[in-house]
Amino acid sequence: MKTAIIGGGASGFFAAINTKENFPNSEVSIFEKSSKLLSKVLVSGGGRCNVTNSENSISNFSKSYPRGENHLKKLFGRFNNQNTIEWFENRGVEIVAEEDGRMFPKSNTSQTIYDLFISESKNLGVRVNLKSSVTSLIQEGEKISVQVNGQKLLFDKVIVCTGGSPKLEGFDWLKILDHKIESPVPSLFTFNIPNEKITQLMGLSVPSALVSIEGTKLRSTGPLLITHWGFSGPAVLKLSSFGARNLSDKNYNFRMGISWCGENNFEKVKEEIQSIINTNQKKKLFKIRPYNFPKRLWSYLLERSDLSAEKPYSELGTKQLNKLVQIICNDSYVVSGKTTYKEEFVTCGGINLESINFKTMESKHIKNLYFAGEILDIDGITGGFNFQSAWTTAFIASKLN
Numbered sequence: 001m002k003t004a005i006i007g008g009g010a011s012g013f014f015a016a017i018n019t020k021e022n023f024p025n026s027e028v029s030i031f032e033k034s035s036k037l038l039s040k041v042l043v044s045g046g047g048r049c050n051v052t053n054s055e056n057s058i059s060n061f062s063k064s065y066p067r068g069e070n071h072l073k074k075l076f077g078r079f080n081n082q083n084t085i086e087w088f089e090n091r092g093v094e095i096v097a098e099e100d101g102r103m104f105p106k107s108n109t110s111q112t113i114y115d116l117f118i119s120e121s122k123n124l125g126v127r128v129n130l131k132s133s134v135t136s137l138i139q140e141g142e143k144i145s146v147q148v149n150g151q152k153l154l155f156d157k158v159i160v161c162t163g164g165s166p167k168l169e170g171f172d173w174l175k176i177l178d179h180k181i182e183s184p185v186p187s188l189f190t191f192n193i194p195n196e197k198i199t200q201l202m203g204l205s206v207p208s209a210l211v212s213i214e215g216t217k218l219r220s221t222g223p224l225l226i227t228h229w230g231f232s233g234p235a236v237l238k239l240s241s242f243g244a245r246n247l248s249d250k251n252y253n254f255r256m257g258i259s260w261c262g263e264n265n266f267e268k269v270k271e272e273i274q275s276i277i278n279t280n281q282k283k284k285l286f287k288i289r290p291y292n293f294p295k296r297l298w299s300y301l302l303e304r305s306d307l308s309a310e311k312p313y314s315e316l317g318t319k320q321l322n323k324l325v326q327i328i329c330n331d332s333y334v335v336s337g338k339t340t341y342k343e344e345f346v347t348c349g350g351i352n353l354e355s356i357n358f359k360t361m362e363s364k365h366i367k368n369l370y371f372a373g374e375i376l377d378i379d380g381i382t383g384g385f386n387f388q389s390a391w392t393t394a395f396i397a398s399k400l401n
């Protein structure tokens with residue numbers, strides 16, 4: 001049996017190694033269009049490769065995928081983060097968790113993952129073809145003809161692992177095979193808020209903010225980071241992921257809401273401030289910070305509420321109190337534009353999931369053609385979820401059922 005793997009990235013190598021292990025007598029060839037293998041793996045996670053996440057409930061794990069959640073939930077029953085950890089550990093690479101759930105090779109460098117994939121594929125006899133861009137796939141009876149560098153090569157099985165493409169044209173060669181393509185838009189980015197005074201607080205973060213897109217139901221909670229161009233941090237990245245298509249439609253011009261104290265609503269915040277007033281009548285506003293806000297943020301929020309930091313709590317009138325509470329739990333900023341999050345970015349969109357048989361990852365349109373990785377309309381939030389979906393879909397595809 002001859003199998004072609006199109007794409008020499010994360011899912012391509014995972015598929016190639018597992019295919020060769022499942023079918024030792026088969027011929028497995030990777031075709032990579034560039035002159036480099038596994039380039040995203042090498043730069044991933046800031047050069048550390050965040051291979052998966054330690055979340056141990058499959059249901060919660062799946063919720064980290066704005067696109068693909070339901071299909072992945074079933075696939076994780078067959079290959080999940082625990083299987084990923086074992087897969088690497090069985091091959092001598094220890095995977096360790098950080099406090100926030102992200103998991104990395106113990107060596108703390110993505111080179112370890114790269115080296116493992118290269119040596120495993122070499123030892124198993126996987127053929128690797130660089131500078132080999134596949135330009136078309138044609139069904140020929142039970143076989144598939146792969147057009148590469150002007151040559152037509154016949155294969156029994158083909159696994160497409162070509163990753164995301166920022167442009168719809170990048171999927172043209174697959175459209176002709178009847179697969180519906182969801183137009184690609186970026187996911188995992190940070191928000192620009194030009195000319196806003198708050199950017200002077202760059203570097204400052206709050207551990208649990210609630211951020212939302214006004215006029216939609218999109219919201220997320222988590223750490224919020226103020227940068228010199230706007231807002232970043234897990235809460236914003238998650239919001240950009242769940243809102244990827246909606247925000248693209250808005251051309252990245254929208255109003256975002258921020259509750260600086262997470263899920264606490266107006267009444268709760270008012271109670272909190274009221275209790276400070278009751279017990280600290282004479283203290284000045286800047287002296288006592290609700291929710292343990294960082295000093296500079298508290299001064300900024302007071303100023304934004306038109307309050308002097310020198311004012312004693314006892315002199316806070318009802319109107320002023322309401323305004324302050326409103327700013328704390330219902331602040332609002334105009335976002336215009338986005339900035340790529342350099343640690344990780346992915347494509348929302350790709351092969352429509354209706355085109356795939358998720359028991360096998362085989363195309364419903366072309367027999368013996370399989371898909372894995374980011375080329376599918378599957379993507380997750382940051383934290384190792386994108387690699388996990390690449391490993392899982394590649395593992396299932398490599399069964400070649």
Ligand SMILES: Cc1cc2nc3c(=O)[nH]c(=O)nc-3n(C[C@H](O)[C@H](O)[C@H](O)COP(=O)(O)OP(=O)(O)OC[C@H]3O[C@@H](n4cnc5c(N)ncnc54)[C@H](O)[C@@H]3O)c2cc1C
Nearest residue numbers: 007009010011033044045050134163344373374384386387
């Ligand atoms: C900077 C950065 C950091 C990231 N860090 C993390 C992280 O730490 N954790 C995480 O979970 N996710 C991370 N991601 C996301 C993760 O890298 C991707 O989701 C993952 O690499 C997808 O794997 P893939 O094999 O589907 O695609 P890719 O890794 O993109 O590989 C696709 C390969 O196919 C090749 N190719 C494309 N078209 C053709 C063609 N026609 N013929 C032949 N070859 C072709 C490409 O050149 C490429 O080598 C990061 C992404 C970026 C950009």
